[in-house]
Amino acid sequence: MTDITTVAVLGTGVLGxxxxxxxxxxxxxxxxxxxxxxxxxxxxERFARLAxxxxxxxxxxxxxxxxxxxxxxxxxxxxxxxxxxxxxxxxAVPEVLDLKRDVYIKLGELAPEKTIFAxxxxxxxxxxxxxxTGRPDRFLALHFANRVxxxxxxxxxxxxxxxxxxxxxxQEFATEIGMVPIAIHKEKAGYVLNSLLVPLLNAGMGxxxxxxxxxxxxxxTWRIATGAPLGPLQILDxxxxxxxxxxxxxxxxxxxxxxxxxxxxxxxxxxxxxxTGEGFYKYA
Amino acid sequence: MTDITTVAVLGTGVLGxxxxxxxxxxxxxxxxxxxxxxxxxxxxERFARLAxxxxxxxxxxxxxxxxxxxxxxxxxxxxxxxxxxxxxxxxAVPEVLDLKRDVYIKLGELAPEKTIFAxxxxxxxxxxxxxxTGRPDRFLALHFANRVxxxxxxxxxxxxxxxxxxxxxxQEFATEIGMVPIAIHKEKAGYVLNSLLVPLLNAGMGxxxxxxxxxxxxxxTWRIATGAPLGPLQILDxxxxxxxxxxxxxxxxxxxxxxxxxxxxxxxxxxxxxxTGEGFYKYA
Numbered sequence: 001m002t003d004i005t006t007v008a009v010l011g012t013g014v015l016g017x018x019x020x021x022x023x024x025x026x027x028x029x030x031x032x033x034x035x036x037x038x039x040x041x042x043x044x045e046r047f048a049r050l051a052x053x054x055x056x057x058x059x060x061x062x063x064x065x066x067x068x069x070x071x072x073x074x075x076x077x078x079x080x081x082x083x084x085x086x087x088x089x090x091x092a093v094p095e096v097l098d099l100k101r102d103v104y105i106k107l108g109e110l111a112p113e114k115t116i117f118a119x120x121x122x123x124x125x126x127x128x129x130x131x132x133t134g135r136p137d138r139f140l141a142l143h144f145a146n147r148v149x150x151x152x153x154x155x156x157x158x159x160x161x162x163x164x165x166x167x168x169x170x171q172e173f174a175t176e177i178g179m180v181p182i183a184i185h186k187e188k189a190g191y192v193l194n195s196l197l198v199p200l201l202n203a204g205m206g207x208x209x210x211x212x213x214x215x216x217x218x219x220x221t222w223r224i225a226t227g228a229p230l231g232p233l234q235i236l237d238x239x240x241x242x243x244x245x246x247x248x249x250x251x252x253x254x255x256x257x258x259x260x261x262x263x264x265x266x267x268x269x270x271x272x273x274x275x276t277g278e279g280f281y282k283y284a
Numbered sequence: 285m286t287d288i289t290t291v292a293v294l295g296t297g298v299l300g301x302x303x304x305x306x307x308x309x310x311x312x313x314x315x316x317x318x319x320x321x322x323x324x325x326x327x328x329e330r331f332a333r334l335a336x337x338x339x340x341x342x343x344x345x346x347x348x349x350x351x352x353x354x355x356x357x358x359x360x361x362x363x364x365x366x367x368x369x370x371x372x373x374x375x376a377v378p379e380v381l382d383l384k385r386d387v388y389i390k391l392g393e394l395a396p397e398k399t400i401f402a403x404x405x406x407x408x409x410x411x412x413x414x415x416x417t418g419r420p421d422r423f424l425a426l427h428f429a430n431r432v433x434x435x436x437x438x439x440x441x442x443x444x445x446x447x448x449x450x451x452x453x454x455q456e457f458a459t460e461i462g463m464v465p466i467a468i469h470k471e472k473a474g475y476v477l478n479s480l481l482v483p484l485l486n487a488g489m490g491x492x493x494x495x496x497x498x499x500x501x502x503x504x505t506w507r508i509a510t511g512a513p514l515g516p517l518q519i520l521d522x523x524x525x526x527x528x529x530x531x532x533x534x535x536x537x538x539x540x541x542x543x544x545x546x547x548x549x550x551x552x553x554x555x556x557x558x559x560t561g562e563g564f565y566k567y568a
Contacts (some may be wrong), residue, residue: 022376103304128424145508145509150510152508153508153509155505176455180508182504183498183501184496184497185495185497186496190500192491192496192505192508193509195487195491195496196484196487196488196491196502196505196506196516197488197510199483199484199486200480200483200484200486200487202483203484205479206479207479208474210472211470212468212469212470212479213466213469217466218476219476220437221437221438221476224437224464225429225435225437226512226514227512227513228510228511228513229511230511235510237497238507239433253552267559
């Protein structure tokens with residue numbers, strides 16, 4: 001058992017709300033913070049939808065009333081000083097460094113010294129933010145994947161300043177909320193998951209964009225050869241095509257030609273993946 | 285149905301013997317050619333082992349005596365002029381351009397005009413060999429994956445000279461022998477499968493080599509996130525580590541640092557993967 005009994009999640013977007021719900025579902029008292037009453041109203045709807053999803057997809061969530069109990073363990077607030085009282089604060093605010101900086105500076109002043117801060121950022125490294133936190137030894141990344149109840153990796157990645165005991169505590173906390181902690185020993189853009197996934201997805205898009213093979217044949221080859229349930233272009237449709245587009249237009253790892261192809265052939269046609277009913281494939 | 289009724293396979297190594305056996309298993313009369321009586325003796329043992337593997341792993345192979353029938357449809361020869369009489373000749377000789385050239389020049393002289401030649405080469409493109417065949421319109425690549433009875437993709441890839449009707453015939457033939465044909469419309473080194481697989485495997489090795497995460501955590505992340513049965517380092521152990529080493533030391537797509545790490549940490553220690561009992565993992 002860790003010393004963590006209360007948790008706050010800053011930001012109630014797609015992943016923030018999932019992290020908050022999963023943590024509450026695992027028995028913790030959770031404060032979900034967002035910046036406005038409108039944002040909290042949207043959060044309430046997200047949490048209600050998540051409860052329904054858990055009842056449908058997570059064994060025990062319906063029968064044991066566990067999803068209802070999770071809802072009752074969630075407190076919503078627009079007061080950062082309330083959220084700052086938790087033992088662990090997980091930050092899931094939008095991926096804009098200026099926003100994160102403001103949040104960490106305020107949070108660092110409001111929170112007790114012992115509070116651990118964890119960022120869920122996908123695109124920033126913890127060392128990009130550590131100086132704003134006022135507690136370099138108690139700050140690290142705890143990175144979740146979309147649909148946390150199913151894709152339950154929690155990548156734990158510190159900076160060179162992170163106290164190893166804090167790293168271990170957060171790993172253990174991740175296990176307590178039903179995640180599989182993945183320890184990353186040195187900072188790495190993309191963590192483990194995206195470092196593996198992006199090259200495969202780019203290769204899949206490259207084959208399609210180059211006209212080498214059909215979308216169906218590319219995915220079929222992958223499924224047969226590796227036993228995976230989805231090929232790269234099917235995975236992209238699930239993720240949604242704007243995320244890879246943003247990665248492809250990113251200067252350091254980008255591929256402008258592939259980005260243009262993706263934009264013109266799919267995104268500009270409103271084909272964004274499963275969510276819009278069509279991407280590389282059509283969905284009913 | 286295609287016009288193909290007899291098939292020859294040149295080269296009875298790991299993949300050549302599998303192609304010959306699978307084709308015979310599917311009802312075709314197959315001539316398996318190799319260069320010496322010693323090679324044919326080794327081929328006989330490979331075919332006997334394949335029959336046992338099929339009986340164990342392929343539904344119906346034992347009960348219906350299908351594996352025995354396959355053995356009876358195989359004729360072994362060191363006489364290229366016998367092999368050259370088949371409707372389709374699949375070349376699976378070692379990946380050395382000089383060897384392939386000699387074989388194609390001789391074969392082109394011995395075979396009737398109508399005979400289709402297909403290369404199983406992984407590392408050479410059909411256009412590297414087309415000039416030796418004397419029949420550019422009836423030559424293409426038909427590329428199998430190791431353990432053809434399970435990983436049953438057959439990548440079909442022509443040159444700009446390949447007759448579309450021949451391409452279609454070979455696709456259909458691939459289906460007739462239980463393969464899933466993957467049509468590749470333009471020449472591509474690595475075909476579809478290795479164009480997808482190599483970036484993932486290199487990314488997995490890069491994470492391990494850089495000390496970012498443990499071998500176990502890298503693979504675990506992949507399995508959880510994608511639902512695949514094996515992570516990249518597990519796949520490498522199955523393939524065997526000398527193949528990726530050869531790819532990494534290849535000038536155009538290589539990564540010398542990663543190659544050195546793989547060699548010093550694994551290959552030089554005799555850790556070549558599942559086949560030697562140890563690679564990234566230990567095997568009982």
